Amino acid sequence: MIQEGVQRFAIPDCGPRKGDEASREVCRAVTQVLRADLQFENLFKFVPQSLMSAIPPMDPENPNFADWKGIGASVLVITRAQVTGGEATVEVRVHFVDTGQSMLAKRYSGPADNPRVFAHQASDDVMTLTQYRGVARTKIAFVSDRDRVPGRATKEIYIMDYDGYNPRRVTVNRSLNILPNWSPDGRSLAYVSYRRGNPDVFVASIYEGRSADLTGDKGGAAFAPAISPDGKRIAYASSRAGNMDIWVANIDGSSPRRLTSTGALDTAPTWSPTGQEIAFTSGRSGSPQIYVMDTEGLNVRRLTNVGSWNDAPAWNPSKQFGEIAYTARLENRTFDIAVVDIATRQVRQLTQGRGSCEYPSWAPSGRHLTFACGRGGKWQIAVADRLGQTITMLPAGPGKNEQPDWGP
């Protein structure tokens, strides 16, 4: 088991098994992406490249561990690759430098045109040596107007790799499609579409290319879908009973039940990791604040008590962290991401000075989160560690990119 914060990784440049440009290209990509993936995990230290370049060329089959020990490495990751006929083969070996012990040895093969996928898989395999699940193969769903129809202000749902690469469009209905939310198995996305002229909740089986209407034709708006951790139920905000309330239904839309019934606006439900509680925004105190209730709508209590506007909660899905991220309006009237510890009510502010930031969503491990920042027509998606020490804007492509939801 690799302990966090202790190990110092050396990831030297990948060694192409053949001298051709295709093999070297795959090698370069694998090295670069694997380094980025493992750094993003925020668990390890790394030997700087300047020190690694001082090591004499090594025989990958028989590395001289003393050399690596000499520059302070404790874990050595050796990568090799070759491309034959458009097919890439990538090998990854992980050794403890102290003992030379082999911790992991894997060979991956597949089409050579997206070598990032090998590195992502290797990173997740390295993470199996820790107590945490790797993030490298997770996907982020988001909303973009990049394919907007002129004169109609359309938005569609897309998914991309967690690092912003490989965006793919999911909806193609040329209407307004917003507020995506992943199912826990990563095979479906709940979202809101105006394709009937009114906001309704749909669930798309993204790998089958099907979608089902959960809330349509019942009057009123339905939006802000949130699928339960067991994938069996879905919470959303709906005005079909007149006022905007939180509802819960089975995942196929059957047996809808209203959980809130004050005259205030209740929106943005999010499930606790156990699926036994729901946090949501309510204006019942006069300003938007975050409340928690059980899934019967009982035991309602206010969670946030600092600030005049606390909205759109996202409950950390890891039971290890009892905390909720949300969007807070601060003194200077911009909106920023904050996290409240449920037990202590202590608040930490994650963002500052990036325009407005909103729509936080946690990675499945709860160790990272994503959100969107911007103003006016310019919004882009960011990822951060859960303490907000490193915030990275993703290369999410053209258009206004917003409303990210981090999925499996």
Place this chain on the structure above:
Amino acid sequence: MIRLARAWLFLAVAAALAAGCGGKKRPPAVATAPPPSSAPSGRSQPTEVPPPVETGPDVRAVDTEAARGEDFTVSNPETGEGGPLEDIRFEYDSANLTDHARSILEKHALWLQNHRPAKVLVEGHCDERGTVEYNLALGEKRARAARDYLASLGVSTDRLRTVSYGKERPLDAASNEAAWAANRRDHFAVSR
């Protein structure tokens, strides 16, 4: 019959899309047999045989059905301009009708009396401040405020529908007080 025809259309479009994507579909990287152990010492562990990666098709586009509910053709949803009925505006974070908004709605009620059987879709819109979700709820409240006032002036509710666009379709994408004021509005899309 119509439903059947639509189902066939859907299948045809889906098939066309599938055919179009066929060339790009790739299996994900698959871990195959492990390389030989390279540990130089006697402490080497047996390398594990990794399970095959789950294979599955790439994401295909969903929602091939074209958007419906776009039959309110008078207004330009991009700009909100056009149409015989003037927008009404709101204060920040408020769905209360101002005196000025009420006077505009009174004119709208008169116009609707003289233009039967025209119907109106009241679109509630918000400025960019606040969350997507909050503004969808606020926009709904703004649309209903205008609908209820028009109804109180004698316009049949059969002729009035509401929809909230929250902050998703701003009139002015700029980020300043003037843009925000213009974006906090009810727009009235008329169909005849």
